[in-house]
Amino acid sequence: MAKNYFKSKLFLKYIWSYLFILLIPLVLMTIFIYKNAVTNLRSEIEQSRLNQLTQAKVIVDGRIKELSEIATRITYDKRLTPYRVHDPIFSGEAIQGLDQYKSTSSIIDEILLYFHNDEKIYSSIGLYDFDVFAGAYNFQNWPKDQLYHDINTVKFPTMRPVDQASKTSTSKKQDILTYLVPITPNSPTPHGTVMYLIQESELSSLIDTVLGNYQGLTYILDSAGHILIDNRQGEALTDSAVKSLINLPPGIHERSINGEAHSVVSVKSETNGWIYVTAMPSSQFFSSVLHVRSFIIMLFCITVLVGAAAALLLARMQYQPISNLVEFASSKSRAERSHGGAAASGNELDRIRSALQEYSSRIDLQEPFARNHFLSMVLKHGYVQSLSPELQQAFDLRFDRSHHFVAVIGSGRTNAAASNDRVKRHERIQLLNQIEIPELRAVGYGVELSQLDQLGLIVSFDLDDGTDAFDRVRDIIEAIRTSLLDIMDDIKAIGVGTCYESPDQLNQSFIEACSAFELRASAEPGAVAYFEKLSDTPNQADWIPSNTLMKLSQSLKQGSYDVAAQIIGSAMQNLQSSQVSALLIRCICFDLLNAMLRTASELGITNVAQDVATAAISGNAPDELERSFLTLASRICSQVEQNNQKEEASLMDRITAYIDEHYADHSLSLESVAFAFSVSPSHVSRSFKEKVGLNFIQYIWQKRLEEVINQLKTTSDPLKDIILRVGYQDTPNFTRKFKKETGYTPGQYRKLFSENEEVRQLSDIDED
Template identity: 75%
Template sequence: MKKNYFKSKLFLKYIWSYLFILLIPLVLLTIFIYENAVSSLRSEIEQSRLNQLTQAMVIVDGRIKELNEIASRISYDTRLTPYRVHDPIYSGEAIQGLDQYKSTSSIIGELLLYFHKDEKIYSSKGLYDFDVFATSFSFESWPADKLYQDLNAVKYPTMRPADTVIKSSNIADSMLAYLIPITPNSPTPHGTVMYLIRESELTSLIDSILGNYQGLTYILDNEGHILVDNRQGEAMTSTAAKSLINLEPGIHEQTINGKAHSVVSVKSQKNGWTYVTAMPSAQFFSSVLHVRSFIILLFCIVVLVGAAIALVLARMQYQPISTLVEFAASKRKENRPRSDVADRGNELDRIRSALQEYSSRIDLQEPFARNHLLSMLLKYGNVHPELQQAFGLRFDRSNHFVAVIGSGDNGGSPTERQERVKMLNQIAFPELQAVGYGVELPQLDQLGIIFSFDLDGDEADVFNRVREIVEAMRSGLLAVTDDIPMIGVGTSYESPDQLNQSFIEACSAYELRSSAEPGAITYFEKLSDAPQHADWIPNNTLMKLAQSLKQGSYDVAVPIIGLAFQNLQTTQASALLTRCICFDLLNTMLKTASELGIHSVALDMAPAAIYGNSLDEIERTLLNLASRICNQVEQNNRKEEHSLMDRIAAYIDERYTDYSISLESVAFAFNVSPSHVSRSFKEKIGTNFIQYIWQKRLNVVIQQLKTTSDPLKDIILRVGYQDTPNFTRKFKKETGYTPGQYRKLFSENEQARRMSEFEDE
């Protein structure tokens, strides 16, 4: 029985658990002694170094910020426009201006201004032909043609690592080059400001803060290139230097040049640079080495005693637990034979894994199912009470409206979009008695928010309450992101079944807004609703009609057309004016159809609408035209959806071996929302996104198990799966065998088949 205990992984886990429980007070006591005897000095010095390095980072960041501000002022300085600097009369004034800007920062070795495709470059000392400048300032690792290319192509501020510069006087100096495109933040810069900074300016600044120490200091850019290399008493190989690139901010221990070092790293949040110092541990650790040896010996004794006690307690507790394990094994739903010893004694792990797997599937699919429900609500305006409760949605308040939010930057990165969606998933404003639910729209750069609120006062205050809710939402967004949102807001309705109307209005408001200056909020109610004549159809109604056709929402288009003709029948307008009003509706529909590329439908239906004899006949014709446009939009969307899913499937087929592939990354690559990809992929392919990738990887692993003798870990890594134990569990669940068993079984079957063929011959 004793032997069986140690074959059980569950029993071994209990030993470790009790060992951990018993060792907690002893380990804490050991750590306390160690910290007081050994680590206090180390911690104090390292923390001081961290604070000093942080201070150095802040000061360097401040200097770089000064350079950015100077470049910004240069870009708006009328003395330094291309016209002025090329004018012989004003060029002297421009050079004087550059000299003034140079004097404002102590770290600038030279300040140069270059306009794209120009053969000259301007400095604080005078005007250079570009060839003369390249000769006067010869960079060891930056040839003249590459320098010319970088000056013309740089799109964002770029700091080049320290490089040896040989000036015309044959004086060599180590300098950094900082390139800033002007005008800053413009997608189409017209020139570049280049600062030449002596490396010694930065190293002396850092040394003045860090004080006297033996070690190394590096400044690395966000791509891991060494910008500044400052050595105090020792050097480092290139391989050892590269090992510092990916360190997380904080304090680390690392072996460098065969010696233990204390490495302190901080990272700037402004420009992504990493500041690293590496000090030999012997500087502060040699005096307490004998204490550390005593602590290690004491700790080993404590572990041995604790292990003996844990073994006794684990044996006492394993017997009742083994009964539970046998019961769990008898209730397994898998009807596969247990072919390895590992299965015995690991049942609880597999039960827990199964529960976690199903729970993770539910957690993964729930957001997409919830988003699909809200998308259907925006499209059709139907509310399902049962599903509301399942997803925690409530639309039992008195008023409802929809807002469409655009990021203005194509959605940002997948991480930024995910954070924005998570923030707006469900928001509440108790002081306004309002709650909002976020909806991912198919467009990657747009999100919809469905708001539901109660109104205590007069119904005339509805718009004011809507405005307060939208302003509160916008303030929340601006508090957590630098992106200025573009917002279109639909009309508030009393019934949630009319949310599709509000969504169309919000889209109309957003579409009008998208061509104007970013940052403002556009309310559909505030769009021009005054026709040129009392009998004409309001402009916002025509915009809403056009947007409903673009969305393929026939249910929204029908009441708009019906209400227009109802008003025509009740007014006393002349026959000519009535016909013109009908033409206004027809023109709106034909223009929308043309924008959508639906020309044949418009050509077929337009004559009947133009030559109709009665209002009823014209109304039926326009309704028929709206129906055909909406149906064509739906067909086009389905075709485009099928084509998109085919392209996504092909994209996955090419990249499924990439371990970083995910729903978010694929959605970002095709400029659509993750929820839209998840829903449409399942509908088109017949399986969900994750299962599709898993099946592709599983098929390749099975094939390689049959045809190669490569180690399982290598095969799994080749197909993009990094967690070998998890893959093994999933493989067994799919096939009934572990990968090793499967390979062995296939090999035996193949040998038996060959033997049978040999006997037949």
């Protein structure tokens, strides 16, 4: 069934908005368009002429520049020196060279080379005596004496106006432009002249289209006001009228010429000072718009008739997405849930805004879990530089400082006690979420570890020149410790890992922080254990420091093979560089082997390591020992990963069973389940999604939905009672979500199921 949009005030506003947008400009246009039509048309034509004149100017300037460049090349062409052109042996090369230069420009009809006071003139087709050349071309307005004088005295490039020349060979008169370029160009004492003969049509064709279909004329004038090229369509100007156009500045002008108003457009070349001018009678503009009035009246009538229909169509098209959003928001809006749907009569945009605010709050609730998962991956694998910079920006995390380390903070409370004090843990997490210590140029990011009594802290700081890194770490930890003790009385200990310059080594610092936390020497509340100081114990090994062995043990317990491999490789490299005998190296390496076997024994996986340990003992060369140790570390880490996965799967199975048993409890939440099993909420959120495939909220919703469907089928209890029994306290919201999942409201679903059940029973009776 079609939606009745006219009931929506917002939809009606859309229609009126489109009508106003459509009709008001049309009315204004109807009033002013006729008066402005002439001006607009004139402006367009004049601008078009201006653009075309500018384009013609650019093209002509380019052609003239080509001719100047050719003259320059001729000047320095060895084939065209006075000596070689006069030499009978090389004169043929000169003629051939001129022919080649002629072919480089499309506007050259003929190119000639003349050396001052010479009786010869050279062209691309042969050698002329000057008298023969003057008689052959026979310029109408350029007598032989003047021609001889000009080519001997010209000092600047000069374009002569169009002149008729009649070649004796063809007896046909041609309109020719002559362009004289002294050589060497720009020299105060030129020794010759390059003369170009250019067909007038080659340049006039560039201005043929400037006027279009309009009457008028187009000129190209030189800087002295002489007409070089003209193009006339329907009229001519007197010489005095033409000269009046010279002094016009470039642009568009209104001038009276021969007693008639003209639109004049002028463009001046910056290269040679030539002026490009068009003059067009203004009366032509009025005759071009006589039809506009009748056209406007017809357009107005058609637009008024079509406007309403167009406004309705556009309003409906634009309102359709809003309608869909409103329907979606109506099913999600918390405001409507609390008012039982009464908000449906309100403004649609308000309901959409309310729904967006609700979803934004849900995202805010999920962001801490995503952020904690991101930081957990940093602690486990390092390689911060390869992680998504978009995620770092989204979580407001920056690892662009010079030094980085990890600290593990223990509360000293048992998991059971910690699970009963959620408020304090939440406060501790909020405090450590992001710590800034401006005076020490440090920032810290808190990470929830899987153990309830421990929290991780990733710290980044910039180190001043000359300041010891460990001293700065100690100052930062002391500042953090003081802040924590001011508001908490249950800080058991703090383990601090080594400071590294690259954030990619944060996983190593985390392993070291765990080692320091486990092997702390003091039981005093709030005591700090630094991994770097653990090597100062009295029973320190001579060759392999005790902190290295502790770090190796902790990396195996964490299942971090990358860190373990780096420790083993570094230890073996140090032993080999110490220049002791291979036998002594084997003896010293028993410290590494014992540390790994002891760790494996503590983890309960000695049977896995037995065969690898035997191979390590029987090895001889240090390289063989290192490979055996790496194999042993790999086997231990793999087994730890498997054990962790089994424990994780078992934990998630127990959590799933717990949810299946308590899903009807309205107080069931991620935090309550996490504390019930003594693990962090972030750990439960991440692992539950990986194991079940649904997030925590979705899984509980599915369980409650299934139970409601079952009770709708099997009982006649009121819907509100059923919804309350499954732990849902918001009946209107549940109804909307139920309809979204099934396509029916709970009442419709019950009725439909009852009808289907009756049909099935009747069918069974008929079969009997």
